[in-house]
Amino acid sequence: MTLNPVSTPLWPAPYATGAVEATVQVPGSKSVTNRALVLAALAAEPGWLRRPLRSRDTVLMAEALRTLGVGIEETVSSDSAAPGSALAGGGEAWRIIPSGLRGPATVDVGNAGTVMRFLPPLATLAEGDIRFDGDPRSYERPLHGVIDALRALGARIDDDDRGSLPMTVHGTGSLDGGTVEIDASSSSQFVSALLLSAPRFNQGVEVRHIGPRLPSMPHIRMTVDMLRRVGAQVDEPESGGEPNVWRVTPGALLGRDLTVEPDLSNAQPFLAAALVTGGRVIVPDWPAHTTQPGDRLREIFTTMGGSCELTEAGLVFTGSGRVHGIDVDLGEVGELTPGIAAVAALADGESVLRGVAHLRLHETDRLAALTKEINELGGDVTETADGLRIRPRPLHGGVFHTYDDHRMATAGAILGLVVKGVEIENVATTAKTLPDFPDLWTGMLDGTGQ
Numbered sequence: 001m002t003l004n005p006v007s008t009p010l011w012p013a014p015y016a017t018g019a020v021e022a023t024v025q026v027p028g029s030k031s032v033t034n035r036a037l038v039l040a041a042l043a044a045e046p047g048w049l050r051r052p053l054r055s056r057d058t059v060l061m062a063e064a065l066r067t068l069g070v071g072i073e074e075t076v077s078s079d080s081a082a083p084g085s086a087l088a089g090g091g092e093a094w095r096i097i098p099s100g101l102r103g104p105a106t107v108d109v110g111n112a113g114t115v116m117r118f119l120p121p122l123a124t125l126a127e128g129d130i131r132f133d134g135d136p137r138s139y140e141r142p143l144h145g146v147i148d149a150l151r152a153l154g155a156r157i158d159d160d161d162r163g164s165l166p167m168t169v170h171g172t173g174s175l176d177g178g179t180v181e182i183d184a185s186s187s188s189q190f191v192s193a194l195l196l197s198a199p200r201f202n203q204g205v206e207v208r209h210i211g212p213r214l215p216s217m218p219h220i221r222m223t224v225d226m227l228r229r230v231g232a233q234v235d236e237p238e239s240g241g242e243p244n245v246w247r248v249t250p251g252a253l254l255g256r257d258l259t260v261e262p263d264l265s266n267a268q269p270f271l272a273a274a275l276v277t278g279g280r281v282i283v284p285d286w287p288a289h290t291t292q293p294g295d296r297l298r299e300i301f302t303t304m305g306g307s308c309e310l311t312e313a314g315l316v317f318t319g320s321g322r323v324h325g326i327d328v329d330l331g332e333v334g335e336l337t338p339g340i341a342a343v344a345a346l347a348d349g350e351s352v353l354r355g356v357a358h359l360r361l362h363e364t365d366r367l368a369a370l371t372k373e374i375n376e377l378g379g380d381v382t383e384t385a386d387g388l389r390i391r392p393r394p395l396h397g398g399v400f401h402t403y404d405d406h407r408m409a410t411a412g413a414i415l416g417l418v419v420k421g422v423e424i425e426n427v428a429t430t431a432k433t434l435p436d437f438p439d440l441w442t443g444m445l446d447g448t449g450q
């Protein structure tokens with residue numbers, strides 16, 4: 001793929017004049033919010049979603065479900081909070097009222113992997129034609145695993161033999177389901193997509209992953225965990241099942257009252273700020289137990305020189321003033337790669353990031369984009385077959401292009417904290433999962449930024 005930097009407004013990344021000391025309330029998880037919306041839409045009764053993430057990806061998901069007939073009411077008042085819940089006293093909640101899914105409809109997936117992969121299985125349960133379209137990049141992102149699997153399970157899909165978007169699912173109101181083999185080595189979301197709607201397939205589903213290694217296992221665990229919480233019966237490898245095989249039994253889903261955890265992958269730049277400036281950042285409401293891949297940051301950023309403690313106040317992450325290189329397989333936590341690469345470029349030794357070849361098909365080709373942009377600031381990054389080799393060099397200011405990738409923008413902001421004169425092109429792309437990023441970032445730096 002060729003990377004074509006575009007010219008959009010430049011955001012001067014704030015430079016930290018000292019150690020960052022801040023408490024940062026991180027908005028809700030994209031991955032949890034979008035799974036919860038799908039499960040609530042498929043439930044047999046209404047449910048609540050509290051502290052949902054409101055970002056481009058989740059609003060696209062909510063809009064798509066509304067287009068298919070699901071009621072999603074937004075409330076921003078203390079009345080919406082369950083007594084004693086984290087929101088009592090104010091906050092935002094969505095009430096989700098399932099109804100018969102119906103077309104014809106057009107779903108805009110934007111560039112949201114969760115929308116383009118999780119909704120086609122649900123669309124097979126709608127009556128009528130559901131057309132899927134999205135950003136130009138969505139045409140390039142892999143979808144064949146979902147399309148081929150749904151066809152094998154009884155669906156009719158018209159994609160002009162592309163195996164990608166745009167496409168139309170000819171929904172008939174039900175899907176046979178059954179056993180299907182897929183190669184999910186390019187995206188774990190293929191597996192999650194099939195499992196999430198499977199309780200509503202006539203025979204449920206048995207998904208057998210037959211390809212090489214499967215990325216992002218914590219996200220598949222999240223899918224299984226959230227399915228079980230709404231009453232689905234799931235057999236999976238990690239509770240004694242066959243390796244690479246997941247089974248979901250058909251059955252009705254419960255409408256639940258769920259409070260969304262902070263997005264731990266979006267906590268990454270803030271923790272990185274403490275690491276690279278030798279400061280301290282507290283992220284309130286860090287869950288003690290979670291399936292989110294961002295929880296691995298506690299270990300990864302500790303290896304890279306920080307230390308952390310889970311306290312009543314949240315996760316307290318402290319930098320030591322030293323940043324170390326790391327040799328790590330990020331296959332399970334690929335979405336953390338851009339932020340880790342940025343920190344690695346500021347370390348005292350070389351880093352090797354492995355197991356993330358599939359990032360070439362994320363929002364942009366992240367391996368190419370990180371290599372190009374860090375090197376243009378004076379860095380020494382090379383692509384390997386499955387990741388990056390990063391040799392820290394003294395960096396200088398310049399424009400950091402983002403290629404419509406929210407995690408490129410936050411990676412550039414991390415560099416800008418300690419490298420004067422970094423300008424982020426199109427910081428607004430952070431709206432994909434964290435529209436508040438520029439404000440949260442400058443707020444974090446009150447007193448230590450310039």
Ligand SMILES: O=C(O)C1=C[C@@H](OP(=O)(O)O)[C@@H](O)[C@H](O)C1
Nearest residue numbers: 031187188189215216219334335
């Ligand atoms: O299921 C999910 O919510 C996600 C799974 C992962 O996708 P891949 O397995 O395609 O990397 C991850 O990178 C993405 O940000 C979110």
Ligand SMILES: C=C(OP(=O)(O)O)C(=O)O
Nearest residue numbers: 111112113114335362363
């Ligand atoms: C890969 C990502 O997103 P998506 O859900 O679009 O795959 C990401 O958020 O890093």
